[in-house]
Amino acid sequence: MSGRSNEAPETGPFYPRDRLWHPPALTPAYKTTVLRSPQRAPISFSNTMSEMTGPVFGPNIIGELDNDLIHNFAKPGESAQGPRIIVHGRVLDERGRPVPGVLIEFWQANAAGRYRHKKDGYLAPLDPNFGGCGRALSGEDGSYAFRTIKPGAYPWPNGVNDWRPAHIHFAIFGSGFAQRLITQMYFEGDPLIKLDPMTGGLSDRRAVEQLIAPLDMARTIPMDATAYKFDIVLRGRRSTMFENRLEGN
Amino acid sequence: MPQALDTLKETPSQTAGPYVHIGLMPNFVGIHGAHAEDLGGRMLNDKAKGQRIAIEGHVFDGTGEPLRDCVIEIWQADAAGLYPSPSETRGTADPNFAGWGRAAADPQSGLYRFETIKPGRVPFPDGRLQGPHVSLWIVARGINLGLNTRMYFSDEAEANAADPILLRIEHRTRVPTLIGTRTGDSYRFDIHLQGPDETVFFDI
Numbered sequence: 001m002s003g004r005s006n007e008a009p010e011t012g013p014f015y016p017r018d019r020l021w022h023p024p025a026l027t028p029a030y031k032t033t034v035l036r037s038p039q040r041a042p043i044s045f046s047n048t049m050s051e052m053t054g055p056v057f058g059p060n061i062i063g064e065l066d067n068d069l070i071h072n073f074a075k076p077g078e079s080a081q082g083p084r085i086i087v088h089g090r091v092l093d094e095r096g097r098p099v100p101g102v103l104i105e106f107w108q109a110n111a112a113g114r115y116r117h118k119k120d121g122y123l124a125p126l127d128p129n130f131g132g133c134g135r136a137l138s139g140e141d142g143s144y145a146f147r148t149i150k151p152g153a154y155p156w157p158n159g160v161n162d163w164r165p166a167h168i169h170f171a172i173f174g175s176g177f178a179q180r181l182i183t184q185m186y187f188e189g190d191p192l193i194k195l196d197p198m199t200g201g202l203s204d205r206r207a208v209e210q211l212i213a214p215l216d217m218a219r220t221i222p223m224d225a226t227a228y229k230f231d232i233v234l235r236g237r238r239s240t241m242f243e244n245r246l247e248g249n
Numbered sequence: 250m251p252q253a254l255d256t257l258k259e260t261p262s263q264t265a266g267p268y269v270h271i272g273l274m275p276n277f278v279g280i281h282g283a284h285a286e287d288l289g290g291r292m293l294n295d296k297a298k299g300q301r302i303a304i305e306g307h308v309f310d311g312t313g314e315p316l317r318d319c320v321i322e323i324w325q326a327d328a329a330g331l332y333p334s335p336s337e338t339r340g341t342a343d344p345n346f347a348g349w350g351r352a353a354a355d356p357q358s359g360l361y362r363f364e365t366i367k368p369g370r371v372p373f374p375d376g377r378l379q380g381p382h383v384s385l386w387i388v389a390r391g392i393n394l395g396l397n398t399r400m401y402f403s404d405e406a407e408a409n410a411a412d413p414i415l416l417r418i419e420h421r422t423r424v425p426t427l428i429g430t431r432t433g434d435s436y437r438f439d440i441h442l443q444g445p446d447e448t449v450f451f452d453i
Contacts (some may be wrong), residue, residue: 011336013374017452022262023393030264032391035311036442042397042452045414049371050384050399051453053334054324063284071387072283094257107272118279119318131283133275138439169272175336177324178453180386182395184263197264201393206297207261233257 005048007020012238013047014178015094023201030197031158051178052237059137068081069108069148073131080081080130084225085183088215090142091172094236098142099174104232105135106146108168113152122154147225153192165192165199178206185230188214262395265388270321270353277353289322289351292365297345299328299366303435304400307359308387311443315359319389322351323363325382330369367402373413380408380415383429387440397451400429400438414451423449 025037070080083115087106091099109115109132112124116132136144152167167184174180186193190212195200199208210233219227270278274287304323307315325348326332333342342348352361370378380401387396401409409415409428418424426448429436442446 002361006319011338014453018259019394019452021258025393027393030391032395033393034391035314036316036389036391037393038396038447038450039443040449042416043451044452045417046374047453048373048379049332049337049339050326050379050382053332053336056334057288061288066284073280091256094259096255096257105272107268107275112440115268115271116280116418117271119267131271131275131280133271133280133283135284145292169269171264171265171269171272175334177384177386178397180322180395181260181262182265182269182388184266202261207258210258211263212262235258235259236256 009047011052012236013052014176014235016043016044017235021202021207022203023198024203027197027201029200047176047178052176054173054175054177054179056101057137057173058141061103062137067131067144067146069132069134069146072134074129078129080110080149081127082130082152084147085150086145086147086219086221086225086227087168087230088143088145088216088219088227089213089230089232091107091138091144091232091234092142093174097236098138098140098143099139099234100138102138102175102234103135103173104138104144105133105171106148106168107133108148108151109154111152113154113166124152124154149185153190158197162197163192163195165190165196170230172232172234179234181232181234183232184211185228186212187228188212217234262393264390264393265320265395267318269318269388269390273320273351274353280378286425287351289347289349292348292350292363293346295345297327297366298343299369301344301364301434303362303364304429304438305360305362305381305435306429306437306439308361308389308440309355309442309444313444315354316389317354317356317359318350319354319361319387319392321354321361322349322386323365324349324384324386325365326368326371328366328369330371332371338412370408375413377413378408380405380412382412385440396442397453398440398448399427399451400436401427402436403428403430418449423447
């Protein structure tokens with residue numbers, strides 16, 4: 001299924017996850033976590049094949065407009081409303097190596113901050129030309145890119161007056177099921193980030209900064225779209241089970 | 250100061266949120282046209298080898314209320330115990346079985362359901378065989394980092410008794426939280442996020 005015939009498959013175990021870098025399961029300021037957070041310590045064990053392998057998706061599943069949220073739900077000749085942007089970056093592992101051929105799925109609110117979901121009751125309008133989902137495969141160098149509109153901030157029922165900063169959700173596959181990750185990308189300069197209970201769950205300021213995409217003028221398209229860069233880092237892994245073989249590790 | 254290590258930090262997780270279906274299964278929430286079909290809804294075709302089974306259950310919060318907005322993914326070996334992955338070095342997995350599936354809890358009842366095959370046994374790194382199992386990953390609003398667990402099979406008592414991971418669990422009364430209960434060709438696997446029956450979750 002993988003077309004990367006020149007590359008030795010990586011088969012080794014993943015580096016242990018630094019769970020303190022992630023938000024803890026219980027973050028009371030984000031109230032829904034109170035009843036949904038496991039209270040006992042997770043049990044650790046060495047990776048087996050069940051954790052080191054994972055599903056692979058080929059280019060056959062990717063449609064022509066999957067990486068263009070401006071058009072993939074729009075009527076012919078029309079386009080989604082809002083500031084046009086390009087989101088691009090690379091999928092890397094903890095060793096800084098590109099992770100090619102992985103599926104990235106993304107979803108977001110429209111420019112007014114409204115999701116196309118029956119549970120979203122925000123009074124802001126739906127955009128008839130915006131669905132809010134897309135996907136891409138990372139390239140040989142780990143790179144990905146898609147076009148979309150900049151999502152709006154929106155209020156949510158947590159505190160009396162809580163607003164989510166503008167964000168795009170990402171779900172990323174790796175080469176193994178233990179790398180599976182969901183995260184959110186925020187935008188440089190958004191004053192709502194520091195008020196947000198979700199990023200507030202991160203104990204290290206650098207972890208918050210890792211989720212903030214900078215404006216990237218080098219990748220803008222003049223008279224068309226601005227660009228934001230968002231690199232994603234997945235867990236690293238040893239290249240083989242033979243840990244006494246130094247080269248390649 | 251010594252030199253810095255050339256390592257990066259993993260991107261921090263953030264919750265999947267209440268609208269996770271838009272990204273992972275848009276057709277399920279009525280967004281048609283973006284993707285022809287939701288990924289992970291069909292795990293096998295008629296030619297897949299192995300015993301057809303279903304896995305279903307609820308995910309319960311700390312009050313015992315089922316989550317109606319979660320998404321679950323499963324990953325498992327084929328009937329011969331092989332994974333369809335480039336990292337699988339022991340052989341070639343059944344091309345008619347995907348090994349991976351994705352399902353949402355029903356928005357009314359909270360029930361999730363997978364139609365799959367019963368997996369074969371997969372070795373532990375030291376060569377001992379693990380009991381047949383399915384790996385699960387659960388995401389939802391209020392879950393900050395996707396939860397990893399496993400389902401073993403109630404009709405595999407002997408294999409379960411020798412499973413290196415089940416053997417590792419100190420509090421033996423918690424082992425049954427990882428066993429799906431068989432009725433016919435269906436296995437019931439309820440997941441409790443909290444409480445006296447809290448499911449064993451794994452740091453993998």
